[in-house]
Amino acid sequence: MEQVDTLIDTFTEKGADRAVNLLLEAQFSTFFGLDIDELSYSGTLQKAIRETEREDLPVRKTKRLNENAALDTLLASYEEPDFEFDKSDVEQFEDVDIPVGSQGVPFPGQSF
Numbered sequence: 664m665e666q667v668d669t670l671i672d673t674f675t676e677k678g679a680d681r682a683v684n685l686l687l688e689a690q691f692s693t694f695f696g697l698d699i700d701e702l703s704y705s706g707t708l709q710k711a712i713r714e715t716e717r718e719d720l721p722v723r724k725t726k727r728l729n730e731n732a733a734l735d736t737l738l739a740s741y742e743e744p745d746f747e748f749d750k751s752d753v754e755q756f757e758d759v760d761i762p763v764g765s766q767g768v769p770f771p772g773q774s775f
Contacts, residue, residue, distance in 0.1 A: 678703050 674683045679702035685694040700710040 674702070678705075680704055681707060 671683055671686065674680075674686070681704045682694060682697060682702045685691075685697075700706045
């Protein structure tokens with residue numbers, strides 16, 4: 664059928680190889696249960712990796728009931744200078760006398 668071929672070609676062009684295989688195997692309930700991440704085999708793998716990172720990896724062998732377990736993983740801390748606001752290397756000058764309005768220098772806005 665032309666419509667089925669068009670559907671399969673469209674899924675193939677979009678990289679939805681798992682969706683094509685499910686349709687060809689007539690697993691319609693599984694096909695219609697897919698979400699956007701599960702249309703391809705690589706998307707299914709990426710979704711499984713994200714779920715594993717979120718659910719399985721934070722498990723500890725010791726102190727599992729410790730609520731502050733995330734703080735125990737701190738290896739080092741240091742203070743990084745903020746160069747926009749760090750004034751330690753700026754030379755300190757005495758009051759600078761700026762000649763304004765005297766000695767032939769016009770005051771700003773005086774000519775208007």
